[in-house]
Amino acid sequence: MTHYQAQDAAHHIHPFTDTAHLNQKGARVITHAEGVYIYDSKGNRILDGMAGLWCVGVGYGREAIVQAVSAQMRELPYYNTFFQTSHPPVIELAARLTSLAPEQMNHVFFTGSGSDANDTILRMVRHFWAAQGQPERQVIISRKNAYHGSTVAGASLGGFSVVHEQGGLPIPGIVHINQPYWYGDGGDLDPNEFGLQRARELESKILELGADKVAAFIGEPIQGAGGVVIPPLTYWPEIERICRKYDILLITDEVITGFGRTGEWFGADYFGIKPDLMTIAKGLTAGYIPMGGVLVSDRVFDVIANHGEFYHGYTYSGHPVACAAALATLNILESENLPQRVKSDIGPYLQERWLKLAEHPLVGEARMLGLVGGIELTPNKTKRAPFKVEKGTVGLICREHSFNNGLVMRHVGDTMIISPPLVISHSEVDELIEKATLTLDQTYAQAKDQGFFS
Numbered sequence: 001m002t003h004y005q006a007q008d009a010a011h012h013i014h015p016f017t018d019t020a021h022l023n024q025k026g027a028r029v030i031t032h033a034e035g036v037y038i039y040d041s042k043g044n045r046i047l048d049g050m051a052g053l054w055c056v057g058v059g060y061g062r063e064a065i066v067q068a069v070s071a072q073m074r075e076l077p078y079y080n081t082f083f084q085t086s087h088p089p090v091i092e093l094a095a096r097l098t099s100l101a102p103e104q105m106n107h108v109f110f111t112g113s114g115s116d117a118n119d120t121i122l123r124m125v126r127h128f129w130a131a132q133g134q135p136e137r138q139v140i141i142s143r144k145n146a147y148h149g150s151t152v153a154g155a156s157l158g159g160f161s162v163v164h165e166q167g168g169l170p171i172p173g174i175v176h177i178n179q180p181y182w183y184g185d186g187g188d189l190d191p192n193e194f195g196l197q198r199a200r201e202l203e204s205k206i207l208e209l210g211a212d213k214v215a216a217f218i219g220e221p222i223q224g225a226g227g228v229v230i231p232p233l234t235y236w237p238e239i240e241r242i243c244r245k246y247d248i249l250l251i252t253d254e255v256i257t258g259f260g261r262t263g264e265w266f267g268a269d270y271f272g273i274k275p276d277l278m279t280i281a282k283g284l285t286a287g288y289i290p291m292g293g294v295l296v297s298d299r300v301f302d303v304i305a306n307h308g309e310f311y312h313g314y315t316y317s318g319h320p321v322a323c324a325a326a327l328a329t330l331n332i333l334e335s336e337n338l339p340q341r342v343k344s345d346i347g348p349y350l351q352e353r354w355l356k357l358a359e360h361p362l363v364g365e366a367r368m369l370g371l372v373g374g375i376e377l378t379p380n381k382t383k384r385a386p387f388k389v390e391k392g393t394v395g396l397i398c399r400e401h402s403f404n405n406g407l408v409m410r411h412v413g414d415t416m417i418i419s420p421p422l423v424i425s426h427s428e429v430d431e432l433i434e435k436a437t438l439t440l441d442q443t444y445a446q447a448k449d450q451g452f453f454s
Helices: 003-011 019-025 063-075 088-100 114-130 152-157 191-209 235-245 267-271 298-304 320-335 338-344 346-359 393-404 426-449
Strands: 030-034 037-040 045-047 105-111 139-143 174-177 214-219 249-253 277-280 292-297 363-369 372-377 410-412 415-418
Touching: 045 426, 063 320, 088 105, 088 292, 088 320, 105 114, 105 298, 114 152, 114 214, 114 249, 114 277, 114 292, 114 298, 139 191, 174 191, 191 214, 191 235, 214 235, 235 249, 292 298, 320 338, 338 346, 346 363, 346 372, 346 426, 372 393, 393 410, 393 415, 393 426, 415 426
Parallel strands: 139 174, 139 214, 214 249, 249 277
Antiparallel strands: 030 037, 037 045, 105 292, 277 292, 363 372, 372 415, 410 415
């Protein structure tokens, strides 16, 4: 075990990790990065197929962001936005973001991450209704297998049962309906019919609870951490129709799908819907500095702004250095036209090659939208069957082979997912597919050898 690994094991608690198992194995120590590649302490170059954690859209080593952060730290390293104060970077960023957001979004509340942005949304939604004399409208409807962060409210909004089991979650006033996961749950239904069926579970839940008790519905345009669940095109328009019918707020969590990942600036743009609130983070600063926020529609703002003080905020809301990083990131996204590049160039190029992985004997389905994709591992392509072993066992084997082959692919159960930087080149896409194919071959051979197909 290296010096760094020993110190890491002795003092560092990793997120979402079996600590005892990791400390026995030793963490992989990443030392530097450039472009779409990360490098570990052993000198291995690894193509980062996950863009960090969905966030490094513009790639590593962007000097413009480094220079913007450095200049801001010299001029104004910190001041808060409490006490009726503001500063140029936060003012400029708020105006810039709302110019890029859907037309109804003209206001933004800044946070430190996507998790606390969703905590903010919970507070804001309930205040919105209480301010209008409807304090009983408390319930927020989310989805099973959704991910909305790891804070108490964020984890409650999320739909991971393993998370809820630790800490007595979800908190009261949050309920979950089924996800639009056609591969896993659709059976023989046409995808579009399945999309409508799952969307209409929202209406059933509203009627069960009572529309006068429901405050909002929240969903990721594409479920990321849940395994890149791309809903049928019928799903989101029907969700929006139901929200409008019963006058409940529509929230899209754009932490993963924002800032060009889908080929549009936001997932809501791709699916053609107009949410009342949008969660942002990750790609906002390309992960260079932590930052999140809530884009707020005129409808919600007009209520919040005219009903006294909103008793909520963070020390680092609108941190000037984070704002500088975000502004520099947006400059790159716009000047290099990266959302359009995802839509018409590198997105289709990767999609064509990624979808062909469905021909592999280990793959039940390959799917991709923009630059976010998943492949389902199965021992039986026809029946879309699970392996005869604990869920995630084969996915973990696949992930380990992938890392050893110089490619970061994440596993969610037995689903392998990617979300590479938006700046990935055609030749780097070819490398990604070559390494993914080798990884699938090795995983297939090992799974057969270990009897996981029997």
